[in-house]
Amino acid sequence: MKSYDLIIRGGTLVTANGTQQADLAIADERIVELAPEISGSAQAVIDAHLLHIFPGAIDAHVHFNEPGRTAWEGFVSGSRALAAGGTTTFFDMPLNSHPPTIDIASFVAKLAAARASSYVDFGLWGGLVPENLEQLADLAHCGVVGFKAFMSNSGIDDFHAVDDATLYSGMEQAARLGKLVAVHAENDQLTAALAQQAQAAGKTGVKDYLASRPVVAELEAIERAILFAQETGCTLHIVHVSSGRGVRLVAGARARGQDVSCETCPHYLVLTEEDVEELGAVAKCAPPLRSRSEQEALWQHLFAGTLPMVASDHSPAPPQMKLSADFFKVWGGISGCQSLLSLLLTEGYHQRHLPLQTIVAATSAYVARRFQLPDQKGRLEVGADADLSLVALSTPYQLQERDLFYQHPYSPYLGLELRGKIVRTLVRGHTVFLDGEIVGMPKGQFLPSFPLTTTS
Ligand SMILES: NC(=O)N[C@H]1NC(=O)NC1=O
Ligand SMILES: [Zn+2]
């Protein structure tokens, strides 16, 4: 009789191809058998008859701010929040840590911090800034996911936006290095001028802020990035697209054969400009929350598969940075990485009947493929890492402050009635979250990303 480390019995497995009830056996951190009934023995058995088993989510976009701004978040609190939310892998952005990840030394410092403290596996983005064009090859050799650039002010002094020449030349190099470039796409001249005019006129409320970052600023920057990428042969990813029209531009370029993708975030799917007027600073982000019609278009793209990825853009800050009466001065960034899967289940699956397979594709399978993770990630199959999230799919609960593992338990989703409770999360077969508690030690591993030949 075979013997395993762990058997999970009777759960409903959710994969990008559909759902099936099955037993799942784990040995040496991998899924080694999947069958209607597994007869071997195991050191431990989990009864999952009433649960759905999702592949652990892969959050391609978080800011955990370590080293340097660990008081804002950090790998311990951030990765605990992810584990509690059913996420087993994340990619940390190069900015909001100090130093930002723009050369070998800062990469090594971040890698050491994350290895010491993360409960889940991780990849690291490198930055593309006007000062580091000479460092991109080094960063590529370190195995960064790709290069992240800001086309508008990043909101933080130590990470500068790219001018067109830097973006163009960075893309040329990225293409040579086989790396993708990810952009925060908003037109800087337009947003800066509109913000400056509003502030000069003493118009510093929520509506004034929203008006200073119109959809057209996003559309223009997306188009420019697509054009530069086409011209340079660079693979492109547009982060946090906030508008249906923005997604349409990306989908159009992809349909014409260009290697470009995009993500949206739960906040653009769940909240609108009316909510930020009501909620205030906790819901301030850039690009800002949009109208209901743009939001509806995002959902349509998600259903259609033309919006292939959802990531959190978890961007926390200490509460005092969210206090200014001048809304332009309030920190822009939403804390949401713990709620990625539960919001998609609540608003997507339960409210709108978004297929579970689409949720799995957008939070796991597609992300692993797009960013060229090692083969064992993003799949719920024999041979894959046992990265799993066990979910009570219909259990309702209200999100409370005490549920949040963030450094600052601050979230626009507090008080929301959610459906779909994450009851257990396993990373490579090790339980890291169980019934509301973090268990075990930080054993997250670095996943280097190296160029392959595949596209899409
Ligand atoms: N610096 C930083 O994290 N900025 C992020 N916050 C946000 O709302 N949009 C961003 O790009
Ligand atoms: Zn951004």
Ligand SMILES: [Zn+2]
């Ligand atoms: Zn971000």
